[in-house]
Amino acid sequence: MYQNAYNIYKNNSVNYASKEQLLLMLVEGAVKFAKIARQAILDKDIKRANSSLIRVQDIFTELMVSLDTTQAGWTSTLLSIYAFIKEKLVEANMTKKIEVMDEIIPLIEDVSNLWHDAYKEAKKQG
Template sequence: MTYGPPSNNGQRDGAQHYMRQKIEQASGVEQVLMLYDGAVKFLMVAKEAIARGDIEARSNANRRSMEIVAYLLDMVNPETGGEAGRTLFGIYTGLLKRMMQVDFQNNAEICDELITNIRTLRVGMAQALAVQSGGKPVTGNVVAAPASEGGEPARRNAVA
């Protein structure tokens, strides 16, 4: 016999099953969009942790975003992927270097810069998906932009 509040393991298992199916049924480009969304989500968590002074949470969230970008980097072959492969390899490498600076400098502005850059990549990838699917609208979640102190969305330079 167990005591305490009822467990919601059934709900959690159902949500995990749904997410697993969604990932398995997604095309390669759709999976990349999901990875971009995940990286942005973890960078936003890292930024919030910096604001709270929670070094461990910042480190954990930033590590998760770095793992996502490292996975994307591992999928790119700059030698056989043509110009797009070389470009993405350079972009992902630059993102990883910048993500390391989040931990070294404990700087929320770097998180904002990275979030903007990854969102720029996501827009380009979503456009590629739209072209690939014959102009059909792209579905999926876009992580909301963080507000700057003035309530305006934060603006940074795009990935070059």
């Protein structure tokens, strides 16, 4: 019963979230699944590592395609960062090297922090 209520709440939170809130959910998911993948690599759980890494890759693909590249300046830099992270995620998935995860998890956390900070600033000004 409680699990069903939670699923309804979760679905509604996604269905009624703003664009900005959805973006925050994506970056939070990227951090979460990157850390799950890292632990799965340590545990030698190849299947879980693979599925978690693919989820993070999918999130960064979504972030890349949703960027407004018509805006000058920082979007091209952000696109390059996203592409680098995706490339490293593929490398981590192919090699299952913990060092690759240790290199990119801080970058993924930085991306998440960047979007959280931007969201807070926009709310202050809005």
